[in-house]
Amino acid sequence: xxxxxxxxxxxxxxxxxxxxxxxxxxxxxxxxxxx
Amino acid sequence: xxxxxxxxxxxxxxxxxxxxxxxxxxxxxxxxxxxxxxxxxxxxxxxxxxxxxxxxxxxxxxxxxxxxxxxxxxxxxxxxxxxxxxxxxxxxxxxxxxxxxxxxxxxxxxxxxxxxxxxxxxxxxxxxxxxxxxxxxxxxxxxxxxxxxxxxxxxxxxxxxxxxxxxxxxxxxxxxxxxxxxxxxxxxxxxxxxxxxxxxxxxxxxxxxxxxxxxxxxxxxxxxxxxxxxxxxx
Numbered sequence: 001x002x003x004x005x006x007x008x009x010x011x012x013x014x015x016x017x018x019x020x021x022x023x024x025x026x027x028x029x030x031x032x033x034x035x
Numbered sequence: 036x037x038x039x040x041x042x043x044x045x046x047x048x049x050x051x052x053x054x055x056x057x058x059x060x061x062x063x064x065x066x067x068x069x070x071x072x073x074x075x076x077x078x079x080x081x082x083x084x085x086x087x088x089x090x091x092x093x094x095x096x097x098x099x100x101x102x103x104x105x106x107x108x109x110x111x112x113x114x115x116x117x118x119x120x121x122x123x124x125x126x127x128x129x130x131x132x133x134x135x136x137x138x139x140x141x142x143x144x145x146x147x148x149x150x151x152x153x154x155x156x157x158x159x160x161x162x163x164x165x166x167x168x169x170x171x172x173x174x175x176x177x178x179x180x181x182x183x184x185x186x187x188x189x190x191x192x193x194x195x196x197x198x199x200x201x202x203x204x205x206x207x208x209x210x211x212x213x214x215x216x217x218x219x220x221x222x223x224x225x226x227x228x229x230x231x232x233x234x235x236x237x238x239x240x241x242x243x244x245x246x247x248x249x250x251x252x253x254x255x256x257x258x259x260x261x262x263x264x265x266x267x268x269x
Contacts, residue, residue, distance in 0.1 A: 005074075005075060005079050005100075006079065006082070008096060008106070009079065009083045009086060009087070009096075010086070011106050011109055011113075012083070012086075012087050012093070012095075012096040012109060012113050013086035015092070015109075015110045015111075015113035015114040016087050016088070016089045016113060016114075016117045016120070017145075017146065018114055019114065019117050019118055019119075019120040019124070020120050020121075020124050020145040020148050021145060022121055022124075023120065023122070023123065023124020023128065023148070024124055024128055024141050024145045026121075026124075026125050027124065027125050027132065027141075028128070028132070028141065
């Protein structure tokens with residue numbers, strides 16, 4: 001159970017970080033200059 | 036490295052009776068209690084807020100675990116519910132980026148993007164020189180992150196004293212705060228129309244499809260508001 005919970009937390013955090021990471025990437029590469 | 040003066044300035048900027056950090060804390064108290072009821076240990080609850088730091092994502096994770104969803108389903112559900120973080124990051128980062136600052140600061144500190152920290156930064160960024168804004172932002176993010184983690188611990192510890200109605204009340208403090216902030220931000224025709232139409236269309240779509248009502252209501256209201264704004268600008 002504990003192992004499952006840890007894996008679920010890691011999967012949740014990766015899914016959350018993905019949107020933030022892609023946002024920085026878009027801003028950094030100038031894909032979207034300003035919103 | 037990080038300029039401690041601006042870091043501390045950002046850290047202290049979450050103070051005040053009107054701070055979004057209060058609503059954030061209330062909601063994470065509910066998350067702490069919810070995670071305990073789900074069978075998380077206190078370490079796992081802290082670990083969850085530490086790594087995720089997003090209220091809707093944590094709620095979706097909890098709900099998905101309750102119904103026994105697979106890992107890929109949890110990943111997709113959390114990713115979709117947190118997709119709002121993408122435009123928030125895209126809107127904020129150009130205000131913080133400076134050629135003298137290393138890239139790792141942006142890629143690490145994007146973890147702090149949440150509505151509460153975003154609102155505090157948007158309210159204060161103009162008073163900070165662009166070169167130092169990232170350190171200021173890391174200060175704000177660290178402070179709100181600590182509030183979330185601390186509130187999760189409080190919620191976990193006092194969960195036995197919180198009934199279902201109190202939990203729902205605490206969890207909804209943050210969304211209510213966001214609605215108030217959005218109404219306060221109704222300064223352009225696009226934003227005004229998107230909020231007013233969203234308030235109307237959300238409940239209308241609920242009668243047609245409760246599961247999709249928020250997505251459809253928001254998408255259609257936002258699209259109509261965008262085109263009204265475009266037409267108005269010409």
